[in-house]
Amino acid sequence: MIGRKVAIDKLGLNEPSLPLDTLDQNIICTDALFTEWVKADAIIGNPPFLGGKHIRLTLGDEYVDQLFNRFPEIRDVDLCAYWFKLSHDRLGETGRAGLVATNSISQGKSRAVSLDYISENGGYIYNAISSQEWSGEAKVHVSLVNWSKQKPNQFILDGQEVSLINSSLQSTIKVTQAVKLKANLNQCFQGVIPNGKGFYIKEEIAQEWIKKDAKNLDVLKLSVSADDLTTNPHGEPSRWIIDFNDMSLEDASNYQLPLEHIKINVKPERDKNRRKTTKLNWWKFGEKRPEMRKAINNKSFYLA
DSSP, X not given: OHHHHHHHHHHTOOSOOOSOTTHHHHOOOSOGGGSOOOOEEEEEEOOOOOOTTTHHHHHOXXXXXXXXXXXXXXXXXXXXXXXXXXXXXXXXXXXXXEEEEEGGGGSHHHHHHTHHHHHHTTOEEEEEEEEEEOSSSSOOEEEEEEEESSOOSOEEETTEEESOOOTTSOSSOOOTTOOOOGGGTTSOOOOOBOSSGGGEEOHHHHHHHHHHOGGGGGTEEEEOOHHHHHHSGGGOOOEEEEOOTTOOHHHHTTSHHXXXXXXXXXXXXXXXXXXXXXXXXXXXXXXXXXXHHHHHTTOSOOOO
């Protein structure tokens, strides 16, 4: 069908190239993670990017429970990582696959369940771009990974021929066996995870609440996002967040406007949550990060 389309354009023919006359036989619209794939000689794709900590918030508890039931060994990774295992398992012995992923695919847990899996199960990464800016609207860097089950004649990494490409998308340094250094413990933390978009408020709302009651400043804080760090001068935060930290509901009730906002915009979503503690503590973040708060409490500055 592609060849026919090329010929029509090249020869200036009047016959239509669309719609495809085999559309109903060859193309389906479904969730690839819950669909049986046929064995294939070629698999190409641009699977969806969605950070591991955002999957539950964006897709909901029911979907995530189904996902973990089907892939019990894969947790806390970008959604696109699931496609690498699926693609490799469905690839024919002489086949080739090529996927786009966030560049975290070659790091940590994401690498372990995707590129490590490929390398440990008869796959060879033969052509890859380790990292480049995504050409679309998303502010991410991506990796382009092509692999096969047959040993290739050459390996091309970032446009240069190399002797091999490992699962870290490097040709010389292999980090998969690296040991964690105890000296580096508690030097780096993941930030809070609100588990509810309603915790975030706009600047004008925050200022209005502070104007009505200055005490509200106790629980209203500037919150820097990844987008702020990559687009704003000096990473200046563009939003505010309501943070009751470890307050009891009784103490949180002293901040009437922020608590009412959370009750309206977060609690209904939390009531559907399967995680009991998250449902009961609906005014608190899903992950409050007490160790991080303790570590930075007496610091004059910290880095994001």
